[in-house]
Amino acid sequence: MEKNSRHDVSYSFSFSLARNFGAKCSKCCRGISSSDWVRRARELVFHLACFACDACGRQLSTGEQFALLDDRVLCKAHYLETIEGGTTSSDDGCDPDGYHKSKAKRVRTTFTEEQLQVLQANFQIDSNPDGQDLERIASVTGLSKRVTQVWFQNSRARQKKHIHAGKGK
DSSP: OOOOTTSOOOOOOEEEEOOSTTOBOTTTOOBOOTTSEEEEETTEEEETTTOBOTTTOOBOOTTOOEEEETTEEEEHHHHHHHHTTOOOOTTSSBOTTSOBOOOOOOOOOOOOHHHHHHHHHHHHHOSSOOHHHHHHHHHHHTOOHHHHHHHHHHHHHHHHHHHHHHHHO
């Protein structure tokens, strides 16, 4: 997670004894005694058991990334979902035990020598082909239109990078 100026975001917390007698937990609003273990997040203080994601209720562990959003504690998954415009319900990727289910990682596309030759030859002719040309190139190479489109985007970016790098020398 990156620090976002629009949100009050915090990434780490300290684990300590409450020093301020009379302080109140930011979640349950009950008093915190000097013998209670607490979690601190910026100016907020929480009982150890109260320091949990407001969306899924899972208690956060030492060193785990989290965010403070309008004084609400969110685990990393629910914070990212919130800023991406999703919901923060508890049935969105956390199993009943509160652990986040990770999605399978996409397999990186590898190109054969023949596919690269076709792609590079077409790039020499037209570095920004239209939709019809992309479909034609995709059918010749056996790749999807989307993979072909991304290859051309990446190649244009590489070309631009090399042009600007040459001017800087």
